[in-house]
Amino acid sequence: MKQLRNINYCDDASCGIGGSVCLPNSDYPRVLVIGGGFAGLALIKGLRKHKVQVVLVDRNNFHQFQPLLYQVATSGLEPDSIVFPFRKQIAEYGNVVYRMGSVLSIVPEENKVILDKGEIHYDYLVLATGTSTNFFGLENIEKRSLGLKDIRDALNIRHKMLQNLEKAAITCNMEEKDALTNFVIVGGGPAGVEMAGALAEFCHYILPKDYPEYPTEIMKIYLIEASGRLLSAMSEKASAKTLRYLRGLNVSVLLNEVVVDYNGEVVKTKSGKVINARNLIWTAGVKGQLPEGIGSEFLVRGNRIRVDENLKVVGLDNVFALGDIAAMITERTPGGHPQVAQPAIQQGKYLARAIPSIINNRPNKPFVYKDKGSLATVGKRKAVADLGKLKFAGFGAWLLWSLVHIMSISGFRNKLLVGINWALSYFSYEKSNRIIIRSYKDEK
């Protein structure tokens, strides 16, 4: 495949006029991909040898490995270990260009997308914009709690946590010390469970060393889940084991409990419970991140875009959606696929075959998701695994979890960094450097 990028490169006269983004000329159809998460990246990788020009647009210049955000939040890993620059990724792909930008709106009737920095015309558009935290309209909570959906969220949690620990060292008021060091996590899915486990380990291993001025029992961690069990997408066995693990780590798990309000100091629940905590982490829901131009007629529950069995947006001709933002509603998947990495990656790979087929007028088989199983970890040597009929927990599950995650991270350098950090932390319970680089400001 010949290099497209340096051939027929635009000059002032041929492009960029009328507010267009500067792009290389190409004789091949242009596939514009919005979002470089698991889905977008798998798609691009698959398209790299096909006769298309791929343009990747993302507001960040890096791919994020979301499953490990909680480790960045709790100072277990540094951000650069779990993000990977797009330009490094595509350096070997001759037909892919990256442009940094935020999508303002989509104009399907003109086959163009309007970014904050100009327009891009497409032959095929792929929406892979993922989800953001859903606060379900609870404004007080949205203003004062922290989500955990991207790397900035993770750093906000880390900075706020470390700042509050320092504030607690300065005050002599025991009640304030207590509130500053208490954590409430809302949502008992994988993000909430893993966050609670990591905080509990921080409390157990780091706090007494770094903050000898506190009594060890000062930091309390609450995990609040609206349904009757944790990790409700996994087996009953995994849920029960996870609950036992977390309680063993002194996490107060409240099931069938709903958080209704937060004033920055006191968390209130539906049943009337009141918890003093200056740290509230919200992992209780997500919603699709939609650019303008995709009206409600294209959407289903949770702001997801309805797609057909070939991932084409229902109602549009040359527009596709995949990953968390897409919902393929079929008899087998009445609620769409689970919003996790595996379906996103499989859909990306599928579409990388399907788009060239469409270009060449060949038929496509429908997309079929292969569930490879689920893993979740609670802490060192503690994890649960559901692999089809095989369900297990403990050291083996934890080892498998570690292995799967290291293998999935992009790039040799990142695998090495994560590996070293985990090895150091495994043998010493030492975490990476707990530093506050940007101070966190309370009210957004």
Add this chain to the structure above:
Amino acid sequence: MKQLRNINYCDDASCGIGGSVCLPNSDYPRVLVIGGGFAGLALIKGLRKHKVQVVLVDRNNFHQFQPLLYQVATSGLEPDSIVFPFRKQIAEYGNVVYRMGSVLSIVPEENKVILDKGEIHYDYLVLATGTSTNFFGLENIEKRSLGLKDIRDALNIRHKMLQNLEKAAITCNMEEKDALTNFVIVGGGPAGVEMAGALAEFCHYILPKDYPEYPTEIMKIYLIEASGRLLSAMSEKASAKTLRYLRGLNVSVLLNEVVVDYNGEVVKTKSGKVINARNLIWTAGVKGQLPEGIGSEFLVRGNRIRVDENLKVVGLDNVFALGDIAAMITERTPGGHPQVAQPAIQQGKYLARAIPSIINNRPNKPFVYKDKGSLATVGKRKAVADLGKLKFAGFGAWLLWSLVHIMSISGFRNKLLVGINWALSYFSYEKSNRIIIRSYKDEK
């Protein structure tokens, strides 16, 4: 030495009243150290076995290894490799407490310091607050250029640089592309020289790989120095060699040239030169960072505090200053000691012996600085060394430079990370992940 921190720990009644910062009770005199740079940290380390209570106050929760800031700015190292949390440092020191805070003012007549978060009384006060960038009153430049004095400066440079490279990819206007990718560095001291060298290597090894859309000659680097030679604190030989190295790396070095104005797009010099550049890095001067309460009667040129031969502030009884902020004016050092790491570390060690002597009414010999020589690097395998009469350059100097810097960084984990990064980069010319986490906003 018994653990002070957990003994007689304050309760609500005994401290923190009237706006005091919560601190453990102690029967020993309190030494309050403001600033945990090279000087402050060496002092604390030296005091750890003496019968004093040491309170360290710093607005950051980490020590910064300033000599490698330029590598963070150019994506060679991640911030966490060159900063080290104070709490990790002092975990083994029984008599040291750390409190995070900014000093608002000093009240020597009441032996107290007022922080943003409360007051602290002291028996002995040590000022080790270092310096900040000096723009010499050039407001336009201060508003639109970037200093390189702390880790946030370094990240600002990195983020602005990467953002401008992305902006340059989007525009079709060649003049704008050019301006966005040009760099002007002002100041030919070690910071400016090392920054210019690192940028030149970025331009040479990273740019063609990551940004194939640019012609390789697009990024131009200017280093502007007011005096007649680079690294004027080193030997003539080192200066000449450095100039040759930089010109060999295609850096345009302008000597005897002064930058007078910058509107964010065009740099103007005294001789009438005009350079299109959206990136201006200012390393041309520093000034002491003074808290209020140290009036001009205590100061000499460059906002430095005048100290006697025992590092006591001239005119105050129990207040000391050391490191970059201090100026010991003697016949041998009419301008004070050089504002670099070595005098700061030696002064810290000296004061760690001098303060216990004062407490025990023993006399102190004057402080004498031992110059161990100077090192500066321009790039891979390129460095200059002045070690007394021994002056050399090239691979040997570069190896020595690398070794000295790795040895000087705090902590095993940081040494390991820096070592791995340097090894990866040595063999592959690959840099660490070039990610923009916080976007840089142009006007401050």
